[in-house]
Amino acid sequence: MKDYSNFFNNVYEVVRNIPIGRVTSYGSIAKFLGVARSARMVGWAMNQAHILEDVPAHRVVNRNGRLTGKAHFAEINQMQKLLEKEGIKIENDEVVDFEKHFWDPSIELGFD
DNA sequence: CGATTGACCGAAG
């Protein structure tokens, strides 16, 4: 049973729970929610996220650590700017030491 | 309502 109506809601909730100075990937979120093959839906969720306020979409990148969604922000450098502000270095639109800053919801949040 | 697109992922060549 998969409540896709709640799926988007869950995505936003997970993203909100991303600690400062950490980043995660769309796939990891999707996997955490049990829809590993629907990572694109996470992307769509992010697309809708811009209407929300507590959704730090800048902390969500693709599995390469690349800022694929930067073009969707109000300003192109907004995403990189926010990340660098949190102590994450960006180089060539990619997160430096991505693995080091990577935050896996399935590990950090985990299930009870 | 059919076809296309998309802030993805992974595998294959």
Next chain:
DNA sequence: CCTTCGGCCAATC
């Protein structure tokens, strides 16, 4: 390194 393909599903045209 790059391109192509299959998969998944909502939103858009």
